[in-house]
Amino acid sequence: xxxxxxxxxxxxxxxxxxxxxxxxxxxxxxxxxxxxxxxxxxxxxxxxxxxxxxxxxxxxxxxxxxxxxxxxxxxxxxxxxxxxxxxxxxxxxxxxxxxxxxxxxxxxxxxxxxxxxxxxxxxxxxxxxxxxxxxxxxxxxxxxxxxxxxxxxxxxxxxxxxxxxxxxxxxxxxxxxxxxxxxxxxxxxxxxxxxxxxxxxxxxxxxxxxxxxxxxxxxxxxxxxxxxxxxxxxxxxxxxxxxxxxxxxxxxxxxxxxxx
Amino acid sequence: xxxxxxxxxxxxxxxxxxxxxxxxxxxxxxxxxxxxxxxxxxxxxxxxxxxxxxxxxxxxxxxxxxxxxxxxxxxxxxxxxxxxxxxxxxxxxxxxxxxxxxxxxxxxxxxxxxxxxxxxxxxxxxxxxxxxxxxxxxxxxxxxxxxxxxxxxxxxxxxxxxxxxxxxxxxxxxxxxxxxxxxxxxxxxxxxxxxxxxxxxxxxxxxxxxxxxxxxxxxxxxxxxxxxxxxxxxxxxxxxxxxxxxxxxxxxxxxxxxxxxxxxxxxxxxxxxxxxxxxxxxxxxxxxxx
Amino acid sequence: xxxxxxxxxxxxxxxxxxxxxxxxxxxxxxxxxxxxxxxxxxxxxxxxxxxxxxxxxxxxxxxxxxxxxxxxxxxxxxxxxxxxxxxxxxxxxxxxxxxxxxxxxxxxxxxxxxxxxxxxxxxxxxxxxxxxxxxxxxxxxxxxxxxxxxxxxxxxxxxxxxxxxxxxxxxxxxxxxxxxxxxxxxxxxxxxxxxxxxxxxxxxxxxxxxxxxxxxxxxxxxxxxxxxxxxxxxxxxxxxxxxxxxxxxxxxxxxxxxxxxxxxxxxxxxxxxxxxxxxxxxxxxxxxxxxxxxxxxxxxxxxxxx
Numbered sequence: 093x094x095x096x097x098x099x100x101x102x103x104x105x106x107x108x109x110x111x112x113x114x115x116x117x118x119x120x121x122x123x124x125x126x127x128x129x130x131x132x133x134x135x136x137x138x139x140x141x142x143x144x145x146x147x148x149x150x151x152x153x154x155x156x157x158x159x160x161x162x163x164x165x166x167x168x169x170x171x172x173x174x175x176x177x178x179x180x181x182x183x184x185x186x187x188x189x190x191x192x193x194x195x196x197x198x199x200x201x202x203x204x205x206x207x208x209x210x211x212x213x214x215x216x217x218x219x220x221x222x223x224x225x226x227x228x229x230x231x232x233x234x235x236x237x238x239x240x241x242x243x244x245x246x247x248x249x250x251x252x253x254x255x256x257x258x259x260x261x262x263x264x265x266x267x268x269x270x271x272x273x274x275x276x277x278x279x280x281x282x283x284x285x286x287x288x289x290x291x292x293x294x295x296x297x298x299x300x301x302x303x304x305x306x307x308x309x310x311x312x313x314x315x316x317x318x319x320x321x322x323x324x325x326x327x328x329x330x331x332x333x334x335x336x337x338x339x340x341x342x343x344x345x346x347x348x349x350x351x352x
Numbered sequence: 353x354x355x356x357x358x359x360x361x362x363x364x365x366x367x368x369x370x371x372x373x374x375x376x377x378x379x380x381x382x383x384x385x386x387x388x389x390x391x392x393x394x395x396x397x398x399x400x401x402x403x404x405x406x407x408x409x410x411x412x413x414x415x416x417x418x419x420x421x422x423x424x425x426x427x428x429x430x431x432x433x434x435x436x437x438x439x440x441x442x443x444x445x446x447x448x449x450x451x452x453x454x455x456x457x458x459x460x461x462x463x464x465x466x467x468x469x470x471x472x473x474x475x476x477x478x479x480x481x482x483x484x485x486x487x488x489x490x491x492x493x494x495x496x497x498x499x500x501x502x503x504x505x506x507x508x509x510x511x512x513x514x515x516x517x518x519x520x521x522x523x524x525x526x527x528x529x530x531x532x533x534x535x536x537x538x539x540x541x542x543x544x545x546x547x548x549x550x551x552x553x554x555x556x557x558x559x560x561x562x563x564x565x566x567x568x569x570x571x572x573x574x575x576x577x578x579x580x581x582x583x584x585x586x587x588x589x590x591x592x593x594x595x596x597x598x599x600x601x602x603x604x605x606x607x608x609x610x611x612x613x614x615x616x617x618x619x620x621x622x623x624x625x626x627x628x629x630x631x632x633x634x635x636x637x638x639x640x641x642x
Numbered sequence: 643x644x645x646x647x648x649x650x651x652x653x654x655x656x657x658x659x660x661x662x663x664x665x666x667x668x669x670x671x672x673x674x675x676x677x678x679x680x681x682x683x684x685x686x687x688x689x690x691x692x693x694x695x696x697x698x699x700x701x702x703x704x705x706x707x708x709x710x711x712x713x714x715x716x717x718x719x720x721x722x723x724x725x726x727x728x729x730x731x732x733x734x735x736x737x738x739x740x741x742x743x744x745x746x747x748x749x750x751x752x753x754x755x756x757x758x759x760x761x762x763x764x765x766x767x768x769x770x771x772x773x774x775x776x777x778x779x780x781x782x783x784x785x786x787x788x789x790x791x792x793x794x795x796x797x798x799x800x801x802x803x804x805x806x807x808x809x810x811x812x813x814x815x816x817x818x819x820x821x822x823x824x825x826x827x828x829x830x831x832x833x834x835x836x837x838x839x840x841x842x843x844x845x846x847x848x849x850x851x852x853x854x855x856x857x858x859x860x861x862x863x864x865x866x867x868x869x870x871x872x873x874x875x876x877x878x879x880x881x882x883x884x885x886x887x888x889x890x891x892x893x894x895x896x897x898x899x900x901x902x903x904x905x906x907x908x909x910x911x912x913x914x915x916x917x918x919x920x921x922x923x924x925x926x927x928x929x930x931x932x933x934x935x936x937x938x939x940x941x942x943x944x945x946x947x948x
Contacts, residue, residue, distance in 0.1 A: 150844075150845060171847075173847070176847075178845075179846075187837055187838040191839075194664055201846065201856075202846040205846050230663060230664055231661070232667065245842070248842065248846075
C-alpha cells in the first residue's frame, strides 16, 4: 500500500483574469505524490508553485484538469468534509492567526465547525504534539514568538487529523535556529502520523532536508522532477535547475570544524 | 588605513510602557573601505545599529556612545541640518523592500532625475535623460528606457532594488548601509544584486555594512562579520573563517542550517544559554572578556 | 495594607503571562487597553463628559430642582440667579431642570440610533466586502444612494413622510447614518478577506456566514465604534436640528434643539434661553468627539506607532 498515490495532479491549469489580459499562472502541471511521501515544489516567485497549493486545498476554485486527493476527485466547490482530508500551513505566522482569538479559540474553531466533541482534551493534545506548553492556551498571538505561532498554526492544521498537509514556505519567515526546530517538528509529525507532505519553498536546502522527491517549477510549468539524491549531487536535467542549485550551494560555507 | 566609521560602546534603549528596553548593548567596531556583515536573528538589534548610525531612530530611543564618528565627525552631536546633509550625500541606506522606499506615484526615471538635480549633477532635457539611462545601465538594467517610465509597483523586486541602489549611488556616498537588501528576492536575482554591490564597493572604494539574518550570504559576500546576540557582538571574525567560529551561539547557528550537500537526520537546535548575555566574547578566534 | 495587597493581586492576575481561562485573558487585554487609554487626557475628559451625561440622565428626577414642564408665568424669562441657577424660559420653566431632563432625550436618541444604524452598517459592509461581485455592487450602490443625500434633508423627508415625533426622528437619523458605517466595514473587510487567517478558517470548512460573523465582524467593530462615536456629534446636531425645525420631539418635551428654537425669539434680550441648551449640545458633542479620537488612537492599528 505504500505506493498508492495520495495526490494525483494531471494537466492542471489555472488562469487569472480574462480575455487578452489572462495570465496562465499554472500551465499543464502533472505530478503524483505517494501516501506517506514528502514531496517538494521549488521555484522562484511567480513560478506558480503556491497556486498549485491553493488549488489542492480548495482556496483557488477556478482551474482545469484532473486532480485526485486521497482517492477521491477534487471537487470544484469543496464541501465541509473535504477539509478533513487536507490542511495547510501558511508562510507568515504573524498573518495566519486571528489576532483577537486566543490560542484556545483558534484551535477549537475547526472542531466547532465540524461538530467534534472533547474539545478541551483535543486542544490540549494538539498543543503537546507540537511541543507547546498547555499554559499557552489562553494567550493571544501577539504574546507569542514567531516560532511559537508557527507551532500553533501546525497544531491547528493537524487538529482535524488530515492525511495530507500542504506547507507553503513554512519556515521562510523564521530565524534559522527556529527554522531548525520547526523542520524537526514537521519531520517527527510526519513519521508519527503517517502524513503526506507537499512542501513549497524557494530554499533548496530546506526542501532537500524534508523531501524525497522534488519538482522544479518555472513560469507556471513543471520543468523537471528529480530525487533528493540527484539534487544533492547537482545532477539535474535542465539548465534552470542547475542554475537554482548553483545559486543555492554557491553561498554555502564549509562545514564548521568538528568539536565536542 | 584611516577608519571611515568608528563605533565605540554604542547603547540604544527604547522607552516603553514597562520601562526602558535595551536593544543594543555596548557595540563597538570600526569600518574601513571594506564589506562588514552584521548578522543576527530577529530582535538581536542588528537593524537598530544601522538606524542609530544614520540617526533614524524614533524619539522613544535613547542612543549613547563613547564614540560614534564618521570620518572624524561626531554623529551624535550633529545638527539636524548637518545630519540631513550627511544622509543621502555621504552615508546612504538600502532597505529590504524598494517599493516602500520609492515614491509610488512618480515614474522611477523621474525620481532618479530629481535626485540628480538635487545633487547638482543634473543638466537639462535630453542630457538629463541620457544621464539617468546611464545610471540605470550601470546597475545592469538591460532595458533602461522601460524602467525609466515604469512606476515602482510595475517593477519586479530585483528591478526595484537595482533602481533603488542606482539612486542611492548618485551622491557618490562613502558609506552604504544595506539592511536585508536581498531577502525579498529570489536566489538567482539575489546573486546579481550582490555582485552589483560588490562591484560598486571595490570600484568606488566605499565602505559597506550589510545587515542580514542569512549567515551563508554574509559569509560568502563580506570581508568581516559581526555576530550579534541580544544586542551584543558575541563574535567578530573574518568571513572566510566563519566556519571556525568559537562562540557557542555562532556555532549553534551554523549547525542549525540545513545543507544541500550534507544530509542530516535531525537538525541541531540551538539551546540558548543565559550566560551568553554577559559572558565572554570572541574576536578573530581569541576569547576576549569584557 | 491588605487592600494594597489585594489590588496588587488583581493586577498580577490580570497581567498574568499564563492566563487560566479565556475570561482572564480577555480581561487582561481590556486592562492593558484601559491603561493605554487612561494616558490620553483629552479622551478621559471626553469620557467624563459622556459619563456625566449618562449620570444626569439616569438621576434626572432626583437632581433637577424643579419639574421640567411646570409653568409659572409670573417668573417667566428670569435671568440666572439663586432661585433658578440657569434662569427660566418664556413660560417660566426652570432651564436647568429642562436641560437635565433633556439629557434623557438626547441619550435616548443617541442610543436608539446606534442600536439601529451600527448593526445594519456592519452587516451590509461586511457582507458586501466578503462576497464581492454583484452582491457588493448592489449593496454599495444602495449605500451610495443614501450617502448622496445630505443627512438633514433626508431626515426631513422621512419625518415629513412619517410625521413629526421623536421616534420618527430617530428612525430618520438611523436611516441616514448607516451608510457611513457600511463603507468603513466594507473597507476593513476587503483587506481582511485576503489575509491568511481567513484563508485558514476557509480551509477548515467554515461557511461564509460563520466567517463573517465570528472572524471578520469582531475585527471591523473597532473602526465602526470609532466612526459611530465621532459621528455622534453630528447625530445630536441633526436631532437638535429636527427639534429646532419642530419636526423632532414635540412640546412640551425639553428637547435641547426645540429649546433653542423657542429661545431664538428672545435671543437679544434674554440670551440664556437659547444659549444654555446650545452649550449643552456643544459640550456633549465635544465629549463624543474627544472620546472618539481617543478610541481611534487606541483601537486603530494603522494609527498606532510601530
